[in-house]
Structure formats: structure tokens, C-alpha cells
Amino acid sequence: xxxxxNISDLNKKxxxxxVKSLEGVTIEGxxxxxxxxxxxxxxxxxxxxxxxxxxxxxxxxxxMAKAFGYPVDSLLxxxxxxxxxxxxxxxxxxxxxxxxxxxxxxxxKSAKFAVGTDKTWKTQIQEVQLGxxxxxGGSRGHVIKIGGEKAMPFFYDAAMPNRPVVTxxxxxxxxxxxxxxxxxxxxxxxxPADWAKKAVKEFGADLVTTHLISTDxxxxxxxxxxxxxxxxxxxxxxxxxxxxxxxxxxxxxxEVLTKACEVAQGERALIASASLNLDxxxxxxxxxxxxxxxxxxxxxxxxxxxxxxxxxxxxxxxPRDSIVMDPTTAALAYGLDFAYSNMxxxxxxxxxxxxxxxxxxxxxxxxxxxxxEAWMVKSPNVEDxxxxxxxxxxxxxxxxxxxxxxxxxxxxxxxxxxxxxxYLQEITQSLMGLVKAETPDTTNWISVGV
Amino acid sequence: xxxxxxxxxYKFLPQTNCGECGEQTCMAFAAGLIARERTIDExxxxxxxxxxxxxxxxxxxxxxxxxxxxxxxxxGTGDQQKKVGGEDVMYRHQMTFFNWPPFAYDVTDDxxxxxxxxxxxxxxxxxxxxxxxxxxxxxxxxxxxxGDPAKFAACVKKVQExxxxxxxxxxxxPKVLKxxxxxxxxxxxxxxxxxxxxxxxxxQLAYDYKVPVTVSVPFDLDGLKSMATTFKEMGIDDIILxxxxxxxxxxxxxxxxxxxKLRRAATEEGQKDFNFPVMALPITAWMANDDPVRAxxxxxxxxxxxxxxxxxxxxxxxxEPHSVMPDMHMRFNIYTDPRTPVQVxxxxxxVGKPTDESPIFITTNFALTYYTVESDLSSxxxxxxxxxxxxxxxxxxxxxxxxxxxxxxxxxxxxxxGLNPAERPHKAIILPGMCAKFTGEIxxxxxxxxxxxxxxxxxxxxxxxxxxxxxxxK
Numbered sequence: 021x022x023x024x025x026n027i028s029d030l031n032k033k034x035x036x037x038x039v040k041s042l043e044g045v046t047i048e049g050x051x052x053x054x055x056x057x058x059x060x061x062x063x064x065x066x067x068x069x070x071x072x073x074x075x076x077x078x079x080x081x082x083x084m085a086k087a088f089g090y091p092v093d094s095l096l097x098x099x100x101x102x103x104x105x106x107x108x109x110x111x112x113x114x115x116x117x118x119x120x121x122x123x124x125x126x127x128x129k130s131a132k133f134a135v136g137t138d139k140t141w142k143t144q145i146q147e148v149q150l151g152x153x154x155x156x157g158g159s160r161g162h163v164i165k166i167g168g169e170k171a172m173p174f175f176y177d178a179a180m181p182n183r184p185v186v187t188x189x190x191x192x193x194x195x196x197x198x199x200x201x202x203x204x205x206x207x208x209x210x211x212p213a214d215w216a217k218k219a220v221k222e223f224g225a226d227l228v229t230t231h232l233i234s235t236d237x238x239x240x241x242x243x244x245x246x247x248x249x250x251x252x253x254x255x256x257x258x259x260x261x262x263x264x265x266x267x268x269x270x271x272x273x274x275e276v277l278t279k280a281c282e283v284a285q286g287e288r289a290l291i292a293s294a295s296l297n298l299d300x301x302x303x304x305x306x307x308x309x310x311x312x313x314x315x316x317x318x319x320x321x322x323x324x325x326x327x328x329x330x331x332x333x334x335x336x337x338x339p340r341d342s343i344v345m346d347p348t349t350a351a352l353a354y355g356l357d358f359a360y361s362n363m364x365x366x367x368x369x370x371x372x373x374x375x376x377x378x379x380x381x382x383x384x385x386x387x388x389x390x391x392x393e394a395w396m397v398k399s400p401n402v403e404d405x406x407x408x409x410x411x412x413x414x415x416x417x418x419x420x421x422x423x424x425x426x427x428x429x430x431x432x433x434x435x436x437x438x439x440x441x442x443y444l445q446e447i448t449q450s451l452m453g454l455v456k457a458e459t460p461d462t463t464n465w466i467s468v469g470v
Numbered sequence: 471x472x473x474x475x476x477x478x479x480y481k482f483l484p485q486t487n488c489g490e491c492g493e494q495t496c497m498a499f500a501a502g503l504i505a506r507e508r509t510i511d512e513x514x515x516x517x518x519x520x521x522x523x524x525x526x527x528x529x530x531x532x533x534x535x536x537x538x539x540x541x542x543x544x545x546g547t548g549d550q551q552k553k554v555g556g557e558d559v560m561y562r563h564q565m566t567f568f569n570w571p572p573f574a575y576d577v578t579d580d581x582x583x584x585x586x587x588x589x590x591x592x593x594x595x596x597x598x599x600x601x602x603x604x605x606x607x608x609x610x611x612x613x614x615x616x617g618d619p620a621k622f623a624a625c626v627k628k629v630q631e632x633x634x635x636x637x638x639x640x641x642x643x644p645k646v647l648k649x650x651x652x653x654x655x656x657x658x659x660x661x662x663x664x665x666x667x668x669x670x671x672x673x674q675l676a677y678d679y680k681v682p683v684t685v686s687v688p689f690d691l692d693g694l695k696s697m698a699t700t701f702k703e704m705g706i707d708d709i710i711l712x713x714x715x716x717x718x719x720x721x722x723x724x725x726x727x728x729x730x731k732l733r734r735a736a737t738e739e740g741q742k743d744f745n746f747p748v749m750a751l752p753i754t755a756w757m758a759n760d761d762p763v764r765a766x767x768x769x770x771x772x773x774x775x776x777x778x779x780x781x782x783x784x785x786x787x788x789x790e791p792h793s794v795m796p797d798m799h800m801r802f803n804i805y806t807d808p809r810t811p812v813q814v815x816x817x818x819x820x821v822g823k824p825t826d827e828s829p830i831f832i833t834t835n836f837a838l839t840y841y842t843v844e845s846d847l848s849s850x851x852x853x854x855x856x857x858x859x860x861x862x863x864x865x866x867x868x869x870x871x872x873x874x875x876x877x878x879x880x881x882x883x884x885x886x887x888g889l890n891p892a893e894r895p896h897k898a899i900i901l902p903g904m905c906a907k908f909t910g911e912i913x914x915x916x917x918x919x920x921x922x923x924x925x926x927x928x929x930x931x932x933x934x935x936x937x938x939x940x941x942x943x944k
Contacts (some may be wrong), residue, residue: 408791457719
């Protein structure tokens with residue numbers, strides 16, 4: 021398109037329209053402006069070649085022309101025009117469209133921040149009582165309640181009704197363990213009752229878990245009848261609620277755990293665990309008949325968790341208030357991402373109303389000690405930076421494995437190292453606002469002397 | 471980007487199926503954009519100046535639709551450029567977290583020169599091998615402790631001579647920041663921070679030097695929004711928020727609530743006027759704890775808290791292995807893309823330069839397991855064949871229990887790869903220790919012409935195991 025006009029023509033037009041914004045601009049001579057450019061503004065190149073004032077005039081002209089009905093929409097491609105004249109300096113060619121002049125206001129603009137809560141969280145997580153006192157058919161000194169959340173952990177949407185709790189692992193025979201763990205239990209390893217006492221009295225365990233691993237046919241093949249005597253000893257030794265675990269052998273566990281249920285009748289002990297790989301019905305029924313709580317263990321698979329929970333309720337007749345889920349803990353650096361998201365999805369599903377998922381969760385946090393970074397003296401990879409002192413690495417590995425899963429929704433942690441137990445309790449209670457501590461003035465962190 | 475349908479992005483593309491992007495159709499490219507595998511600049515016609523008129527509107531709309539929910543800020547330049555922010559979701563399983571928060575470890579301008587260089591090197595050179603990658607630190611935060619602009623500038627200069635990693639320049643004194651920018655601006659550091667007292671001067675610095683700026687209004691989200699909005703209206707786009715990080719007590723609960731609120735406002739509520747990336751300061755753990763191990767552990771706890779819940783960049787202190795290792799792994803795990811299964815190609819992989827005499831190791835195709843074994847072999851100069859059995863990306867222990875790895879499947883895989891242990895000088899394969907129970911059955915499958923040996927349960931012990939057991943005794 022080739023609409024041409026002379027400045028003098030335009031001046032005349034502008035004068036007729038009384039365009040004030042062009043006042044004071046004088047253009048000498050009868051420059052013919054052939055502006056092949058659009059109304060989008062003036063690029064830096066255009067300004068560079070035509071000078072700031074002329075460029076501004078040009079924009080006015082184009083706008084005028086548009087107002088008069090000239091077809092200028094396809095006009096103003098400053099780069100093309102400029103390049104036709106001579107090559108531009110590179111830094112200008114790269115420059116962004118002209119930035120409006122920088123101006124700092126006198127005062128800060130006032131603003132109000134507001135954000136809502138998650139309205140899809142309509143269902144409360146089932147509250148589950150662990151342990152029973154004399155008054156309700158058991159022998160524990162007190163009970164512990166877990167679950168009952170109406171929001172994701174530590175969110176501001178709703179306060180958590182119950183704090184996360186820790187159950188410390190006790191085994192019915194001495195086992196191999198990482199040095200940083202073993203040092204705390206060496207003196208009590210031969211006696212599960214003493215072990216349990218130490219965990220409660222010295223290490224602040226909320227509960228203890230008695231693992232009857234000696235029942236494994238490949239270990240000692242202790243009979244169920246013999247093995248559950250240890251459960252009786254532990255119930256005598258401590259008055260906190262307890263958990264009871266098997267050896268992991270799917271056949272033997274059914275026998276051992278149902279027997280343990282009888283021994284712990286009325287105690288609301290957490291029985292670990294029913295899974296789809298063994299006779300979950302027998303274990304579930306035994307929990308229900310003897311007033312214990314059933315741990316439903318699945319392996320990182322949300323649909324399997326739903327299936328098992330459903331079967332325990334519908335087929336084995338386990339009441340809703342007697343189910344805790346263990347969706348499997350893959351530790352930090354060993355698949356934590358799977359465990360974290362699986363649990364986060366389960367908790368979100370529960371809050372959104374999935375009645376097969378709205379139960380409290382348990383984590384086998386002790387798995388952290390299987391990670392080489394937690395226990396190995398030095399890196400097998402010679403090119404790694406120094407791994408430092410494993411006695412310091414191990415506890416933090418267990419702490420972070422547990423804590424990240426606390427953020428995802430875990431209510432009960434099975435742990436071993438007493439240092440880890442203390443930190444996990446302190447951080448989770450801090451995030452619930454239960455720890456009154458003097459917080460330093462952090463505004464001067466830049467100059468702090470560390 | 472909240473959009474999840476390629477159809478809704480397709481309408482902003484040229485729809486010519488020109489193929490310049492490497493996809494056969496514009497619809498395929500749209501799907502790539504949804505999956506975040508493609509970026510819009512790969513659509514050449516959209517950016518062609520000659521087609522500007524035709525596509526300008528589409529391009530503008532497309533840019534708006536695909537913009538991340540949490541704004542993206544770049545720091546550093548060239549191959550040291552780091553992304554801050556750019557997240558789209560509240561929970562990682564909803565898509566993935568994209569850009570892990572850079573860890574900026576601190577140095578101070580009151581350090582002796584040799585100590586400064588030593589610490590800078592220790593930070594910059596730290597590394598650890600994990601799932602086929604080297605983990606590294608991204609940034610260094612230079613703190614002005616002396617308050618002296620000249621000392622700060624000298625410190626920044628020394629750090630830049632020692633490492634190319636991008637910097638966070640930390641001072642509340644605009645003169646100090648300016649001195650630092652004079653020596654570092656071209657490497658695009660982040661400045662920390664504008665406050666209610668200095669914001670005008672710091673805004674001017676951010677504008678003059680074209681660097682990202684942190685606005686710091688601790689524990690006052692209205693005030694934080696007020697300052698960020700003011701900066702934005704001045705034309706400053708690269709803004710990072712510091713809502714305050716308290717290391718303990720009830721104030722820590724408030725800190726977490728603030729991070730959750732900011733992430734939720736940006737991602738779930740789409741508050742485009744206040745969606746800047748957020749900075750956490752786990753370093754404040756050192757202000758509340760005297761014992762260095764306790765301080766380091768608390769720093770890790772703060773790090774984990776904000777890796778999981780909403781931080782886009784962090785300033786940290788402890789470079790002890792018991793801090794860096796767990797913190798790096800935490801971030802790696804949480805920022806792993808859950809959409810991609812972590813698997814390697816099943817079959818035989820070569821480690822080093824194996825010969826007929828070299829051992830054959832069996833493992834699974836779960837990437838974590840595979841790369842761990844591979845690195846344990848290669849870093850100890852063990853030449854070998856490492857055969858990954860297809861367990862659908864399940865680890866050894868779980869796949870033994872779940873039947874994804876069996877004696878039959880091991881032999882089948884070796885047959886497919888043309889590796890017949892019976893025809894090799896040592897007539898043996900080495901199983902993971904957790905497959906020890908397979909040995910008899912495998913021996914039988916090979917008609918006792920080759921034997922399966924049970925290796926150690928942790929591949930870190932392979933070198934020691936090899937000394938004792940390889941070559942196998944006849």
C-alpha cells in the first residue's frame with residue numbers, strides 16, 4: 021500500500037484538529053514521511069534512526085492517519101524501515117521495545133493479600149485409639165489417639181487434633197543394626213522387656229513395637245505360643261500402648277499374629293500387619309474379635325490399599341476405628357518420592373471423601389537405616405565428595421525420611437534411633453504450634469556470625 | 471499453565487503442520503507443550519518477523535496460556551543459568567515440580583582470603599553421584615557482615631574468580647549492594663533485599679543493573695504484596711519474595727503457613743498479580759541453635775519443610791556431608807518427575823572394557839538400583855557386563871517378592887543378549903545378594919555347566935566381594 025502524505029499536509033490537518041500533543045514540535049523542511057509501520061508503537065531502532073522527537077511525531081501521524089481512515093494497520097515495521105537505510109548497531113537491534121521511563125513512587129502501593137482454604141476437603145480422617153486403660157478393658161496407663169485430621173498436615177485450613185507419635189522398634193532377639201543405632205540398645209538387646217522400658221523411659225517413645233522376628237522359620241522358628249510370651253513381658257514392663265509385629269513370613273505371621281491378638285486382648289494393640297499376600301481375613305477377624313487395631317500394609321500402590329481396606333472392613337469385619345494403613349516407606353534416596361506421593365495422594369483422597377482411604381497412616385521409618393548413605397563408612401564411588409561421619413549421617417537420614425512423610429500425612433512412625441525420635445517429635449510439634457520457643461530476630465540474619 | 475488439553479493450545483498454533491519443530495503436526499506440538507517437553511520458541515513460524523502480523527495475536531494468547539503459575543525468574547548466565555520458580559502445581563503428583571530450588575550456600579565478607587577461597591571451592595566442587603547424575607550446588611550467597619562496600623566488592627570479586635556459579639548478593643545497605651553489583655552485575659546475580667527502609671534505592675539498583683531482586687517483608691503478607699506490586703508497577707519483573715523464615719517455635723508454624731498460602735495463591739487460585747517465586751532461609755537455624763550438629767539438623771528440617779511446601783530458592787549454611795547429602799537427596803527425590811518411570815533399558819550394558827574373563831552381574835532395570843551398581847563397578851575400575859532384567863522398574867528386593875525377577879527370566883535375558891556363561895572361561899554369573907535363593911535353580915537351568923554366585927546385598931561391597939570370590943574357584 022502506498023499512501024503518501026507530506027508533513028505540510030499533515031500539519032494542516034493536525035492544525036485543523038487542534039492536536040495539542042504536537043505543539044512545540046517543529047519540523048523543518050518538507051520531509052516526506054513514508055511510514056510503512058503499524059500502530060503498535062515505536063521500536064528502539066526507529067527512534068535511533070529518526071530521532072526521538074520525529075519518532076513521536078510519526079506515531080502521532082500514524083494515529084491521526086488511522087483516525088482519518090487511512091489503512092495503516094499493516095504499517096510501522098520499524099526494523100524493516102531502518103534496515104533499508106543502514107545496518108544497526110547490534111545492541112540496539114537486540115533491544116527490547118522501548119521501556120517506559122523508570123519512575124519510583126513516593127510510597128508503597130497498598131495491597132491486601134487474601135487466600136482461601138481447600139473447599140474439597142470435606143471428610144475427616146478416621147480417629148483411631150491405640151491402647152486401652154482399665155476403664156475400657158485394657159491395662160495401659162493412657163491411650164493415644166491418632167488421625168482425625170480435616171486438612172493436610174500442618175496446613176492452616178484446620179488444626180490437627182492429634183500430634184504424630186513414634187513407636188520404637190523392639191525385637192525378640194538380638195539383631196544386626198547400624199552402629200549409630202546399636203550403641204543405644206546394646207545393653208538391653210537380650211531382653212525385650214528391658215529394651216521396651218529403655219525406649220519409653222529414656223528415649224521418649226510414645227509406643228513400643230514388639231517384633232516377633234524369631235518366629236521366622238528361617239531364623240529360629242519360635243512357636244507362636246512361645247513367642248507371644250514376649251508380648252506379655254512387654255505389656256508388664258511398660259504401660260504405654262503397644263504394637264506387635266511378626267517376622268514377615270506370610271504363613272507363620274498369620275499364626276503368630278492371631279495368637280498375639282489373643283494375648284493382647286482388649287489392649288487396642290496395633291497388629292502389624294495384614295496384607296494382600298497373606299490371610300488378611302484371619303488377622304483382621306482376630307483384631308476385631310480381640311479388640312485390637314489392624315495395620316493394613318500394601319506396597320506403594322493406592323488401589324491395593326483401597327482393596328485391602330475394603331476387604332478388612334467388609335469381609336473381615338474390622339471396624340472403621342480399628343484400621344491404620346501402612347502404604348510402605350521407601351526411604352530418602354531409595355525411592356522416597358514414591359512413598360511420599362503415594363501417601364500424599366492417599367491422604368488427599370481421604371480428605372476428599374474416599375472412605376477406603378480416610379484412615380491414619382503409619383510409616384516404617386526404620387527403613388532409612390537400609391540406605392547406604394545412612395550407615396556406610398565411606399562412599400563406594402571414589403569420585404564422590406567426602407561422606408563425612410556416618411554417626412552423624414545416620415540419624416538425620418531417619419529424621420528426614422520420617423519428617424517428609426509427616427508432611428505427606430503419616431500419623432505414626434516406627435523408628436529406632438533415639439536422637440531421630442526426639443527430632444521428629446520436636447519438628448512435628450513445632451509445626452503444630454505446640455512448642456513455645458523463643459524465636460530469634462531473624463531480620464538481621466545477613467550479619468549473623470556463623 | 472493450568473491447561474491440560476492440547477486442543478486448547480492448538481488453536482493458538484499456525485495449524486499448518488509445517489514440521490519445522492520436528493513434530494509431524496501442530497497438534498503433536500501442542501501435546502508436547504502440555505507435557506512441558508516442548509517450548510513455544512521451537513515453533514519458528516510464530517516468531518517469524520514476516521508473519522508477525524498474522525501470528526502476533528496467537529503468540530500473545532499462547533504465551534499467556536502457557537505461562538507457569540508461579541512466575542519464572544532466571545539468574546546467572548550461559549551454562550550457569552538457573553531457574554527460580556516456574557512451578558504449576560501444589561502437589562508433585564498432580565504433574566511434577568519442575569525447577570528444583572537452587573541451594574545458595576553462604577560466604578561472608580569478613581572471611582580471611584584463604585578461608586574464603588577454601589569455602590567457596592568446597593561449595594562449588596561438592597558433588598555426589600546419584601541415579602546416573604552428579605548432584606551439585608547451584609549458587610553462592612555472599613553476606614555483607616562488615617557493612618563495608620569495599621570489603622563486600624572485594625569478597626564478591628574473589629568469589630567470582632573462584633567459581634562461575636551465580637550469586638545472591640546479601641545486604642540491606644544499597645551502597646553495599648551497589649558495590650557488589652559493580653563487580654558482578656554482568657553475571658546476573660540476585661540481590662537481597664529490598665525492605666521497607668531501603669526499597670527505593672534497591673529498586674533503582676534492580677533497574678539500573680537489570681538483575682532479579684528479592685523483596686523482604688517478614689511475616690506480613692500484605693506488606694510483602696504491597697512491595698512486590700509496587701516494584702512490578704515500576705516495570706521490575708524479576709522479583710523474588712522473602713516472606714520470612716523463623717527457625718523454631720510458633721513462628722515456624724506461621725512461616726510454613728505463609729509458604730503454603732503463597733504457593734496456593736499462585737497455583738490453585740491463579741493470583742497472577744502475586745505469583746512470584748519464594749525464598750526460604752534455612753540458614754536461620756544457626757541463629758536459634760548453638761550446637762553445630764543440632765543447628766545442622768534443624769537446617770535440614772527447615773530445608774525439607776520448604777522443599778516439600780513451596781520454596782523456589784534457598785539460602786543455606788552447612789556444607790558438612792551430614793547436611794549436604796540428605797538435603798540434596800531430599801530435593802532430588804521431591805523434584806523427580808513422577809510421570810516418567812525411573813527405568814533403564816533392559817539387557818546387557820557394558821561397564822569399562824569387559825573381556826571374556828570379566829564377570830557378568832545381574833541387576834534390575836530400576837534406575838536407582840542400576841546406576842548404583844554401575845557406579846560402584848565403574849568407580850572401582852571393575853570391567854564387567856551388567857545385565858538389567860526387565861522388572862518394570864521395580865527394585866531387587868521387591869521384584870524377588872513380586873516375581874518380576876526369576877531364574878527363568880535371568881537365563882532368558884542372557885540368552886537374548888548372547889551371553890552364555892557356560893561358554894565363558896569362568897562359567898559363572900553373579901546375582902544380587904537378595905537373589906541368593908535363585909542360585910540352585912539357575913545352576914539347574916544351565917545343566918550345571920555354569921553356576922550362579924550370590925553377590926553381596928549392597929553393591930557397594932562388590933569390590934571386597936570380588937577380592938575374595940573372583941575369579942571363582944573351580
